[in-house]
Amino acid sequence: MFIxxxxxxxxxxxxxxxxxxxxxxxxxxxxxxxWLLLFLLGLExxxxxxxxxxxxxxxxxxxxLAVGGTLGSIIAAWLLWLSVRNKSLSK
Amino acid sequence: xxxSLIILSFFATGLLLGIFRLFPSxxxxxxxxxxxxxxxxxxxxxxxxxxxxxFRQFRSLNPRLIFLPLMTILGTWLGVITVGxxxxxxSLADCLAVGSGFGYYSLSSxxxxxxxxxxxxxxALLSNIMRExxxxxxxxxxxxxxxxxxxxxxxxxxxxxxxxxVIVRNSGKEFAIISIYQGFIMDxxxxxxxxFFCSLK
Numbered sequence: 001m002f003i004x005x006x007x008x009x010x011x012x013x014x015x016x017x018x019x020x021x022x023x024x025x026x027x028x029x030x031x032x033x034x035w036l037l038l039f040l041l042g043l044e045x046x047x048x049x050x051x052x053x054x055x056x057x058x059x060x061x062x063x064x065l066a067v068g069g070t071l072g073s074i075i076a077a078w079l080l081w082l083s084v085r086n087k088s089l090s091k
Numbered sequence: 092x093x094x095s096l097i098i099l100s101f102f103a104t105g106l107l108l109g110i111f112r113l114f115p116s117x118x119x120x121x122x123x124x125x126x127x128x129x130x131x132x133x134x135x136x137x138x139x140x141x142x143x144x145x146f147r148q149f150r151s152l153n154p155r156l157i158f159l160p161l162m163t164i165l166g167t168w169l170g171v172i173t174v175g176x177x178x179x180x181x182s183l184a185d186c187l188a189v190g191s192g193f194g195y196y197s198l199s200s201x202x203x204x205x206x207x208x209x210x211x212x213x214x215a216l217l218s219n220i221m222r223e224x225x226x227x228x229x230x231x232x233x234x235x236x237x238x239x240x241x242x243x244x245x246x247x248x249x250x251x252x253x254x255x256x257v258i259v260r261n262s263g264k265e266f267a268i269i270s271i272y273q274g275f276i277m278d279x280x281x282x283x284x285x286x287f288f289c290s291l292k
Contacts, residue, residue: 003129004128004129004132004202004205004282004286005132005282005283005286007129007130007132007133007136008132008133008135008136008282009136010133010136011132011133011134011135011136011137011138011139011140012136012137012139012140013136013140014133014136014137014140015136015137015138015139015140015141015142016140016141017140018141019140019141022141023137023138023141026134026137026138026141027138029134030131030134030135030138033127033130033131033134034098034131034197034198034201035097035098035101036127037124037127037128037131037197037201038098038101038102038105038197038200038201038216039101039102039104039105040105040118040123040124040127041102041105041124041200041201041204041209041212041213041216042101042102042103042104042105042106042107042108042109043105043106043108043109043114043118043119044105044109044119044124044204044209045102045105045106045109045209045212045213046105046106046107046108046109046110046111047109047110047112047119048109048209048210050210051209051210051213052110054210055213058210058213058214058217059217061178061180061181061214061218062189062213062214062215062216062217062218062221063217063218063221064174064177064178065171065174065175065178065186065189065190065214065218066217066218066219066221066222066225067174067221067225068170068171068173068174068190069167069170069171069174069190069193069218069222070167070170070222070225070226070245071170072166072167072168072169072170072171072173073162073163073166073167073170073244073245073247074166074233074237074241074244074245075166075237076162076163076165076166076167076169076244077159077162077163077166077237077238077240077241077243077244077245078237078238078240078241079162080155080156080158080159080162080240081237081238081239081240081241082238083155084153084155084156084240085238
């Protein structure tokens with residue numbers, strides 16, 4: 001599992017080493033890889049009959065988690081906002 | 092928004108091909124997606140290491156606002172734990188793994204699929220896309236009732252790309268740097284936090 005994190009750290013090192021040359025194409029490569037992986041994820045989900053049958057239920061759980069996470073973070077940000085608001089926001 | 096629709100259409104295309112078995116069955120046998128994932132993480136690393144602004148941008152911040160990403164993380168966790176109590180089929184660690192995508196749906200869903208299987212991976216994809224869409228749609232409402240930091244926190248890991256324009260429009264230009272700072276910190280934390288919660292039983 002930590003191979004994946006290792007790949008990212010290796011990438012950071014390589015990117016930092018070549019920081020004089022801008023590697024411009026990297027964002028396009030990332031996008032293409034993401035598309036490919038989500039296509040593969042779709043394949044895997046589609047081929048899995050149990051998951052296909054439960055799709056509506058999974059969507060509903062996803063919705064609840066999205067709303068819960070977003071609301072929680074908004075409230076936390078609000079607390080920070082209340083504590084900073086009176087102080088100056090200048091740099 | 093357009094970006095997430097394109098992503099969804101790739102997922103949907105795969106989904107349909109999968110349902111109707113219109114693909115060579117070998118693809119899923121070999122660990123194709125694991126190797127592509129490693130290539131992706133390597134590339135993400137390069138883009139972070141290669142950007143000279145990555146490490147420099149943060150000097151001009153209000154010191155207290157440095158804690159915004161931390162608030163985002165803690166708030167999100169509290170929120171998904173609360174929801175998790177009502178989801179009998181999901182462990183708290185599963186819920187926290189999904190929540191720790193912070194809207195970074197592509198990477199988090201891919202990682203979670205790899206560690207925990209397609210079912211939780213699908214939830215992660217849908218849930219984190221929804222978080223981005225909620226932020227895009229409700230940013231004005233968030234600013235009105237919860238202050239100017241709220242949409243930045245809600246945007247999670249997306250605040251330096253997809254939700255950035257909406258945040259600047261609703262919270263103001265002076266929040267652009269904070270927005271980028273938060274996006275950078277969160278982008279960087281997602282792989283670690285998701286991996287951590289997936290490794291819990």
